[in-house]
């Protein structure tokens with residue numbers, strides 16, 4: 113039988129500068145909105161899959177800074193564990209981690225409530241194990257969830273691929289994709305779209321995959337992507353990411369393809385900035401201070417002629433750009449364009465406390481995002497300065 117266990121205890125700050133205390137300055141001002149502070153109406157990402165497939169590990173590594181090796185000691189989950197991501201992250205949502213043995217036929221499993229408010233369902237398949245049973249469960253889960261809520265985004269994590277060779281990885285992905293979609297087609301459910309991701313907690317693939325899951329739930333993604341495209345064109349930047357600093361998932365990037373190495377470099381840069389700020393940037397008397405604030409910026413020159421440039425956008429978000437060193441000569445223009453971008457992003461996520469017509473409220477199933485307390489209204493964009501040489 114399943115039962116609910118409310119707001120799981122977060123992994124506390126352990127003195128390690130790369131882990132974050134929950135009260136790291138990412139909370140919300142005047143959190144008087146009951147629906148947000150109780151978490152009951154927040155959009156949900158459900159983590160499901162067979163026993164020991166790696167669900168709790170994913171949640172701990174991505175959102176609680178647990179090191180992958182520590183997950184070896186995680187105990188099996190025997191209740192639905194709800195985890196509120198609201199006070200540690202830009203994108204507010206709940207993750208529900210389900211026990212592997214959950215039984216949909218059980219009368220205590222209230223599928224209307226569980227799938228009703230769900231934005232995305234992540235189904236985890238252990239690729240190191242025989243996945244026949246997992247595929248059956250996937251089919252059962254997706255069918256049931258789709259009947260209750262056809263708007264759910266279905267994401268399949270082909271997980272633990274760190275133990276597999278490249279050929280085997282691709283072969284497993286092809287096979288799982290084929291069998292899962294065939295099963296749905298056979299059941300006449302070809303309208304359901306499944307997205308597949310190869311993941312492992314031992315590298316950045318799990319953060320990348322989660323970034324994509326979260327992005328699909330952000331209605332303003334095209335606006336953000338467009339803003340980053342404009343920034344890149346006018347500042348001769350090759351790649352830019354808008355990062356949620358705490359989780360290191362990127363909530364938007366420009367429309368050029370993401371290569372894993374660039375993403376990893378940017379993640380590492382965030383770690384460096386936070387660690388160095390935490391060690392050297394906070395004086396003892398500044399008890400309330402955070403290691404990431406409006407003063408935060410960083411520049412790293414690599415020995416291959418590339419520059420990584422990080423700027424704070426707001427207390428949740430950082431912009432990290434990759435560009436050629438030659439193009440960094442015109443830093444003034446880049447900075448000026450960055451300020452325009454920052455202004456535009458602030459406008460896109462207008463203050464939550466402002467009274468709004470009901471049509472502007474966030475759609476169900478979409479995460480509510482804040483810039484320190486804001487929901488979203490698109491605004492006209494400021495014009496950037498061009499970096500083209502005359």
Ligand SMILES: Nc1nc2c(ncn2[C@@H]2O[C@H](COP(=O)(O)OP(=O)(O)OP(=O)(O)O)[C@@H](O)[C@H]2O)c(=O)[nH]1
Pocket residue numbers: 161162163164165166167168169170180182183184185186187188189190210211212213271272273274275311312313314
């Ligand atoms: N090699 C490898 N092992 C992993 C990975 N992710 C999780 N594991 C291991 O898989 C085991 C099971 O992980 P859990 O997170 O407890 O699995 P779960 O799905 O939450 O299990 P239940 O709570 O029983 O449903 C642990 O020993 C993890 O260390 C991965 O990406 N690669």
